[in-house]
Amino acid sequence: MKLTPKQRIELHGFNNLTKSLSFNMYDICYTKTKEEREAYLNYIDEQYNADRLTDILQKVSDMIGAHVLNIAKQDYIPQGSSVTLLVSEGPVETAPEESFEESPGPLPEHVVMHLDKSHITVHTYPEYHPDEGISTFRADIDVSTCGEISPLKALNFLIHSFDTDIMTIDYRVRGFTRDKSGHKLFIDHQINSIQNYIPDSVKESYDMIDVNVYQENIFHTKCKLKDFDLDNYLFGYKKDTLSEEEREQITKRLDREMDEIFYGKNIPYTD
Incomplete structure (x- = not known):
């Protein structure tokens, strides 16, 4: 069943399609000494x-218009933290006009959404390379909802x-719901890429790879920051305190770290 952007579907019962957004971010830093790494x-x-x-x-x-039922949070030793929110359907009187539009979400204006027995979680993973001075912080955020509007509406806010x-x-998008005639619907909105939900101003700053399995309603995109200023990756000092050779060596290490994460494979080091 092909939907037009504004088309409303009359359903038999509750819309129980499960829409899951996984947002993984990485922050890279160069820490020259043990003390810098700890800091x-x-x-x-x-x-x-x-x-x-x-x-x-x-x-x-x-x-996304959810009501928080329960919050579980934990800071870990030596590093890291986790938070889980169990949420239920918030008060929604009418479906929003932009339910099926592919557009960046608000920053951070209010958007309402049908939700029931859903959850939002985040886990953090600080780690470092034992020899090369690279420290990498990763955060994984998962937003799982049931209802009309995709959790992609929160993506713009998460990026910022x-x-x-x-x-x-x-x-x-998983599971199925039914229209009034009993016909199964395995997706209730048009989507051809997650990138349609990322603002142009953000997309201009990143190199991007898009992989989509349309027949399975699976969508994937990766983004790597284009502009590189070494000062943004040094902790506690500036690049003008380094020699030209040090700046070049550190830049190569940072480039390799980001490329390995972006492409998902190890890259041999070359001087």
Whole structure:
């Protein structure tokens, strides 16, 4: 069944299609000494502790019109944190006009959404290379909903909530619902790429790879920041304190780290 952008479907009962958004972000940093690495990890733990992550997820919940039933959060030792929100359907009187539009979500204007027995989670993973001075912080956010509007409406807000060098984004629609005649619907909106939900101003800043399995309602995109300023990847000092040889060596290491994450494979180091 092919849908037009504004088409409304009369359903038999509740729309129980499950729409899942997985948003993975990476922040890369060069830490030359053990002390710098520890300071960076402490900074990350402070910036992305369980309380701040809870605030981000609560804003996502508000944005998609969900009601928070329960919050579980935990900071870990030595690093990392996790937050899970169990949410239920929020008060929705009418379906929004833009239910089926492919457009960037708000930043951070309110958007309502049908939700029931859904959840929003985040987990963080700070780690570092044992020899090359590279520290990488990763956060995984999952938004799973039932209802008319995709959690992709929260994607723009999530992108702007983190300092992101690389993003890996997955979206999948699972299960089925029925129209009034009993005909199964395995998706209730048009989509050909997650990139339709990313603002042009963001897309201009990233190199992007798109992989879609339309027949399975699976959509995937990866983004790597284009512009590289070494000062943004040094912790506690600036590039003008380094020799030309040091700047070149560090830049190569950072480039390789980002390429390996972006392409999903190890790349041999070359001087």
